[in-house]
Amino acid sequence: MDGAGITVKLILIGDSAVGKSSLLLRFAEGSFEPSLKPTICEPGGDGGVDFKVKKMVVDGHTVQLAIWDTAGQERFRTLNPSYYRGTQGIVLVYDVTRKDTFTGLDSWLNELEIYNTKSNTVKMLVGNKTDKPDREVERREGLQFAKKRSLLFIETSAKTEDGVQHAFEELVIKILQTPNLLDKSTKKQGVQLKESSQQEKSTCTAYCPLS
Numbered sequence: 344m345d346g347a348g349i350t351v352k353l354i355l356i357g358d359s360a361v362g363k364s365s366l367l368l369r370f371a372e373g374s375f376e377p378s379l380k381p382t383i384c385e386p387g388g389d390g391g392v393d394f395k396v397k398k399m400v401v402d403g404h405t406v407q408l409a410i411w412d413t414a415g416q417e418r419f420r421t422l423n424p425s426y427y428r429g430t431q432g433i434v435l436v437y438d439v440t441r442k443d444t445f446t447g448l449d450s451w452l453n454e455l456e457i458y459n460t461k462s463n464t465v466k467m468l469v470g471n472k473t474d475k476p477d478r479e480v481e482r483r484e485g486l487q488f489a490k491k492r493s494l495l496f497i498e499t500s501a502k503t504e505d506g507v508q509h510a511f512e513e514l515v516i517k518i519l520q521t522p523n524l525l526d527k528s529t530k531k532q533g534v535q536l537k538e539s540s541q542q543e544k545s546t547c548t549a550y551c552p553l554s
């Protein structure tokens with residue numbers, strides 16, 4: 344399939360401060376901010392959601408990614424449902440140094456079951472902040488959970504960039520391979536923003552394909 348002109352919608356979800364915005368910033372703009380402010384819902388604002396567009400070449404296909412970054416704070420959770428609409432890929436993020444963000448994954452998956460109507464949406468579990476020394480969730484625990492719930496899995500560090508490019512690449516590859524996921528409605532979503540940066544090279548080898 345030729346992916347030129349195709350817009351793929353991805354959404355980042357997960358508890359507050361796990362690094363969703365940082366992963367997006369690292370991937371789309373190649374930068375990292377050590378004291379990034381939480382994504383919030385401002386009066387008259389966009390509902391605790393930010394998004395960036397990035398063009399990417401995957402398996403010879405040019406794909407425009409529209410990546411939506413949601414607020415993880417509990418008080419904004421009820422604002423998220425509409426943002427699942429038309430999503431082809433979901434990136435579920437936890438922090439490997441905070442066990443509570445890992446044990447909270449089930450509640451995010453339950454939410455997905457309720458609001459994400461497409462059964463074939465590709466889901467990827469991302470264990471972020473691997474650069475930090477105080478790890479509370481081992482890689483094998485993440486892998487085991489992902490296998491059980493049929494999720495792709497990768498560990499990343501938005502700080503060092505480790506795994507970040509690879510995570511998005513593998514997710515998009517899987518989306519391109521999934522029948523009926525990229526239907527014609529994908530082109531009609533009206534996302535017409537400028538791409539934010541060029542493709543970068545990945546050095547990560549931690550990706551675990553599950554099928």
Ligand SMILES: Nc1nc2c(ncn2[C@@H]2O[C@H](COP(=O)(O)OP(=O)(O)OP(=O)(O)O)[C@@H](O)[C@H]2O)c(=O)[nH]1
Pocket residue numbers: 357358359360361362363364365366376377378379380381382383413414415416471472473474475499500501502503
């Ligand atoms: N050391 C380290 N710090 C990180 C990493 N990713 C994010 N951070 C830091 O963790 C904090 C929270 O990151 P955010 O990207 O704002 O987290 P978020 O998940 O978008 O948070 P919400 O907007 O509240 O949902 C920030 O201070 C980041 O700089 C990482 O891979 N390594």
